[in-house]
Amino acid sequence: METRTKQMNGGAVSVGRPGGHLLTEAERRSFVERGFTAVERPVVPAALVAEVRTLIADLLERRASLPADSVHDLADGRVEGAMIPEVINARLLEPRLLGSSAYAICEQLAMDALGGKVTLDFDHAIGKPPHNAAATAWHQDLAFNPLADWPTATVWLALTDATEDNGCMRYIPTNGSRRLLSHEPFGRDGLRTLELSEDQAVVCPVPAGGVTLHNQRTLHGSGPNTTDGPRLAWILKFVAGGRSTQFLRAQRKRVQESWGARRGHPIEAPRRAGGADADPYRG
Numbered sequence: 154m155e156t157r158t159k160q161m162n163g164g165a166v167s168v169g170r171p172g173g174h175l176l177t178e179a180e181r182r183s184f185v186e187r188g189f190t191a192v193e194r195p196v197v198p199a200a201l202v203a204e205v206r207t208l209i210a211d212l213l214e215r216r217a218s219l220p221a222d223s224v225h226d227l228a229d230g231r232v233e234g235a236m237i238p239e240v241i242n243a244r245l246l247e248p249r250l251l252g253s254s255a256y257a258i259c260e261q262l263a264m265d266a267l268g269g270k271v272t273l274d275f276d277h278a279i280g281k282p283p284h285n286a287a288a289t290a291w292h293q294d295l296a297f298n299p300l301a302d303w304p305t306a307t308v309w310l311a312l313t314d315a316t317e318d319n320g321c322m323r324y325i326p327t328n329g330s331r332r333l334l335s336h337e338p339f340g341r342d343g344l345r346t347l348e349l350s351e352d353q354a355v356v357c358p359v360p361a362g363g364v365t366l367h368n369q370r371t372l373h374g375s376g377p378n379t380t381d382g383p384r385l386a387w388i389l390k391f392v393a394g395g396r397s398t399q400f401l402r403a404q405r406k407r408v409q410e411s412w413g414a415r416r417g418h419p420i421e422a423p424r425r426a427g428g429a430d431a432d433p434y435r436g
């Protein structure tokens with residue numbers, strides 16, 4: 154069996170599966186054909202999860218002291234006491250995250266999904282405090298910046314067990330094609346689409362160290378946390394191909410500007426050449 158070893162931060166992490174891949178062929182096919190996949194095993198070992206969980210929990214805890222534009226709340230503002238704290242670009246506030254071996258594993262998972270080199274574009278940390286009625290609204294990530302319409306793989310790393318009761322991810326399979334839908338503002342910083350039929354949703358519980366992956370056109374959301382413990386995740390969005398830091402910096406600025414300008418306004422689904430359901434990822 155061929156295994157690959159990555160050297161990160163002075164420590165080696167084995168990312169071995171036959172052929173050097175972390176995703177099984179069935180998991181990779183699900184990502185390509187349905188727009189998401191769930192890895193229901195701790196692909197990131199417990200000690201590495203614990204290291205990242207400490208860093209992320211600390212960021213979320215001290216969010217009141219972080220720059221205001223780094224801290225969002227994705228909850229529906231009308232539900233009293235409900236909140237979904239989010240720290241965006243967590244890696245810039247806590248650079249040790251990128252040096253972690255957990256990061257190397259997430260990058261490898263994205264490479265497996267997209268079939269080649271990838272570049273990290275964005276990351277965020279999302280917490281769901283215990284006994285919290287807030288659900289993350291159904292949305293497509295592309296709605297947050299329709300200009301950045303590239304093939305992507307978002308790795309959602311569970312830092313606690315993610316169950317149906319504490320708000321694990323849920324997806325609507327794409328059947329290979331999903332146009333950008335109309336979205337409306339949701340709560341203070343979220344977006345939601347009402348153009349969906351929830352009965353097709355697939356609920357994706359994963360243990361701590363497990364992951365889900367989706368592309369930025371896949372419809373997804375997550376439910377409330379009705380349990381006694383928090384639900385925590387570190388989420389990394391990779392774009393296909395190698396891109397320069399300069400390019401990504403410019404991109405980040407554009408996203409921040411366009412999001413700042415659009416905050417509170419609906420996103421209209423653009424018309425696409427080739428029909429409303431044309432899949433930009435397939436020719």
Ligand SMILES: O=C(O)CCC(=O)C(=O)O
Pocket residue numbers: 279289294307309373374375386388
């Ligand atoms: O963690 C969640 O509740 C939602 C995550 C999400 O929507 C995303 O990563 O795009």
